[in-house]
Amino acid sequence: MNRRQMLAASAATAFLPTALRAQTSPRLLLTGATILGTGPADVLIEGDRIQQIGSAIAPNGAEVIDLSGTLLMPGMVDTHWHMWNTIARGMGQTDLGGFASSMAPLANIWTPEAAALSVRLALAEAWSSGITTVHNWAHNIRNPEFAAAEWEAMREGGIRGIFAYGYPQDLPPEDRMDFAALRAFRDRFADMPTLRMGLCTRGPDRSADGIWQEEWRIAREMGLPITSHVASDRKGGAAGNIARMAEGGFLGPDVQIVHATHATDDDFRRMADHGSPVSISPWTEMEVGYGIPPVARMAKAGLAIGLSVDNMVLGGNADMFGVMKVASDLAAGQTERQGAVADAAVLHWATAGGAETLGLTDTGRIAPGTLADLVAVRLDAVNTRPASTPEFMVTHAAHPGNVDTVIAGGIVRKNGGKLIGVDHEALLDEAASMIAHLMRQAGIR
Ligand SMILES: [Zn+2]
Incomplete structure (x- = not known):
């Protein structure tokens, strides 16, 4: 371990949870x-x-x-969750404007401590609401200490799933991710049986041509599953990026597409043909103004579907029951046909089916030999x-x-x-004072 790694390690352990010591x-x-x-x-x-x-x-x-x-019932599986900003719950609309304008000044002054605390708060809510597997979409890794802090908070918290290593929120579209830092992190934190690593990318919608293809190449070289927000809004859909990804060999079971609210039926066919799953977060897709999630068309195309709470900034809570209900009812409304997607199918998306979209096959069902989730x-x-x-x-x-x-x-x-092993009053006090401090620092009221 060099000095920088030592510092990162001590920074990561300094604020590890005293809570979350659950009964075993x-x-x-x-x-x-x-x-x-x-x-x-x-x-x-x-x-x-x-x-x-x-x-x-x-x-x-x-x-x-x-x-x-x-x-x-089986433990539920979230397939796309930006845990790092959980303490900014409800900050999707401020005097600064909507989600992007409100979060940008905060994201730029975020700290590893705030990221780790947010992960701890998210995990407490996951346990409380019945989510036992997560895909932590860490898209504000400003330096290696952020990644270490989030990873350690997940490991200490004991959650299973994937830590998707990301990039700083303000990284210009023409700039690459810091591959040296990514490789160093990968070397330091090998996969554990409970926690695997992935790569979250800006993809063709949010980074320049040449950049995202290179990020794909590095991820595949390193054996990391890739996830990207694509065709989320109308402009993203019109860019036709899913067709380009299909042509270039950038889809596959290792590539999860998030949202795809404005993808065409042809796009869905391409994703299904290449085995790329989709993760949808119906509440936040509507809340942020992407549009009406085309659940019925996705189901009809035979896509592998996972459900998501996305983030607490917009989403408010991690109620996967509510996500199942809105997904089910959107499909019925869109087809003007009651029961368009069977309840059992939606439940599958929230459990075993969602897990499979993350490449996890030993959770989401109640059977001998599977994880006791x-x-x-x-x-x-x-x-x-x-x-x-x-x-x-x-x-x-x-x-x-x-x-x-x-x-x-x-x-x-x-x-x-009641949650076991979580001092939830202390956790909430810590979260409230941390976000108040960051808001003061960013000049937000
Ligand atoms: Zn997202």
Whole structure:
């Protein structure tokens, strides 16, 4: 380790969470729940995996968690989340104007400490709302310390998923990402079983020709999955970049396209043909004024679809139940046909299907051998019972307040409706004072 790396490492550990020390148990037995798709059954967890599903499993020394009165569903998967700006919740519209104008002065004075704190706050909300896998889209890596800080906050927090290493928000379109810093980071932080690395790029919509192709080449050389916002707004769609990407060999299962709100049916066919998945964040796509997310056309094209909460600046909360509902209902509205996309299909996007778009195959379903990523939703709330089917209940009726218990990789993160191991008052105080400080510094009211 050289001096710079030492500094980065100590900077990263100085503000690591004292919270998020969740309960771990080598063996857990979940009793009393109704399992989505299976019915009433017990679930035995050993280490981070589901070992057995059946009736009246003997504890044999396992810690028993009584989940009576709940529906057990797979942990949900977010496929595109800018965690670094979580403490700027609601700052998408200020005296400075809309999202871009309001966030720019803040993004430019952001610190590694603010990024790490934001990741910690985002993770607390993820656990609380039943999200157990994330794709952290870190698109304000101003120097290597930012990347180290976000990575460490994810690692310490114990979340599974992908850390997509990015670029400074104010990087000019003609400038390359800092490849030397990227390679150094890659060397220092090899993939862990729980956390993999990817590359988030500005892509053809937001960087110059020649630049984004080079970024693709480097990412593929390094074996990193690529993600990019493409055809998000009307201008982006008109640029025809998805067709150019298809022609040039820049699509593929390793290339996730985010938003694509203004992509054409031909674009969707190209993405499906090349295996590029899409990540949609219907709430923020509408909130920022991109347009109406073409969920029905995407589903009809056979795209692999993942769902996203995007960011808290615009999105407000990380309610994946609400994301499922709006995705489902947009498709119905667009086709003028009730049930255009089945509830089970939307649930798949939020769970196993979303995970597959990230190249992750061992989460999102409740089966022996898969990760013990599980969410117990209360069936005795005024808004959850009666409900015609469990799929309708979770896609249209439930909300994060109904989440009783969350287990991720065999670790209990929430139980009895309360987060485990998160000093949430201290976390919120820290977040509030940090954003107030940054706003003062940026001259924002
Ligand atoms: Zn985004």
